[in-house]
Amino acid sequence: MALLDLSGVHKAHGDGPNRVPVLRDVSFAIAPGEVCAITGASGSGKSTLLNLIGLLDRPDSGRLLFEGEDVARATPDRQARLRSRRIGFVFQSFHLLPRLTALDNVALPFLYRGLSPRACRGHAAAMLQRVGLADRAGHRPEELSGGQRQRVAIARALVGRPALLLADEPTGNLDSGAARRIIDLFFELNAETGVAVVLVTHDPGIAARCPRRLTMDDGRLTADGRDPP
Numbered sequence: 001m002a003l004l005d006l007s008g009v010h011k012a013h014g015d016g017p018n019r020v021p022v023l024r025d026v027s028f029a030i031a032p033g034e035v036c037a038i039t040g041a042s043g044s045g046k047s048t049l050l051n052l053i054g055l056l057d058r059p060d061s062g063r064l065l066f067e068g069e070d071v072a073r074a075t076p077d078r079q080a081r082l083r084s085r086r087i088g089f090v091f092q093s094f095h096l097l098p099r100l101t102a103l104d105n106v107a108l109p110f111l112y113r114g115l116s117p118r119a120c121r122g123h124a125a126a127m128l129q130r131v132g133l134a135d136r137a138g139h140r141p142e143e144l145s146g147g148q149r150q151r152v153a154i155a156r157a158l159v160g161r162p163a164l165l166l167a168d169e170p171t172g173n174l175d176s177g178a179a180r181r182i183i184d185l186f187f188e189l190n191a192e193t194g195v196a197v198v199l200v201t202h203d204p205g206i207a208a209r210c211p212r213r214l215t216m217d218d219g220r221l222t223a224d225g226r227d228p229p
């Protein structure tokens with residue numbers, strides 16, 4: 001079964017005369033464990049698409065199945081539960097909480113699930129170690145480099161063992177060396193845990209490293225290229 005299956009998805013933004021179609025008849029599926037880049041010009045609908053996939057927004061029409069479930073019509077509670085259990089998010093600007101240490105930023109998703117603080121911190125410490133930041137656990141985001149902040153965000157996204165990791169220009173604020181190491185980390189974590197990765201990027205070099213590349217143009221999916229298996 002596909003992890004994610006979109007068919008005939010449409011989405012418009014704005015109201016009345018300002019209403020603009022942003023996604024037009026988008027259809028594709030992502031298999032469990034797949035790594036896929038989404039590229040396309042600014043304004044082509046990449047973030048809108050990622051927000052739909054991440055259940056942060058709903059299509060206007062069309063079908064969106066997550067692990068076989070019709071999530072476009074799920075209740076807000078059901079969507080929130082899937083978001084917190086099955087999907088991890090990473091953003092260009094990291095979105096860490098500034099007053100919390102790296103460890104507590106990573107522990108937060110577990111705390112929301114009602115695990116004991118001690119167990120949460122244990123999971124978080126193990127995940128921070130995995131992303132190479134064991135020695136920065138007590139630092140706040142402002143005391144970390146951009147690449148380190150993104151590692152904390154990746155640890156937070158993956159600590160709950162989601163099936164799908166969504167990343168919207170995760171290397172947009174990083175220099176090329178830090179960017180390469182972040183993409184290396186995505187591939188390592190994909191291989192270790194089987195998490196599927198869908199990654200929006202403007203960087204052709206990063207897209208070329210992904211075995212599958214979707215291209216958006218003015219709200220349409222115009223190319224779906226795969227490396228031979």
Ligand SMILES: Nc1ncnc2c1ncn2[C@@H]1O[C@H](COP(=O)(O)OP(=O)(O)OP(=O)(O)O)[C@@H](O)[C@H]1O
Pocket residue numbers: 013014022040041042043044045046047048049
């Ligand atoms: N909340 C909104 N209200 C109205 N229009 C919106 C909204 N969000 C996005 N849009 C419009 O939808 C279109 C697609 O936006 P989107 O953010 O998905 O593009 P993108 O491909 O991610 O671009 P970028 O590469 O610049 O991040 C744009 O024309 C944008 O102006």
Ligand SMILES: [Mg+2]
Pocket residue numbers: 046047048168
């Ligand atoms: Mg965008």
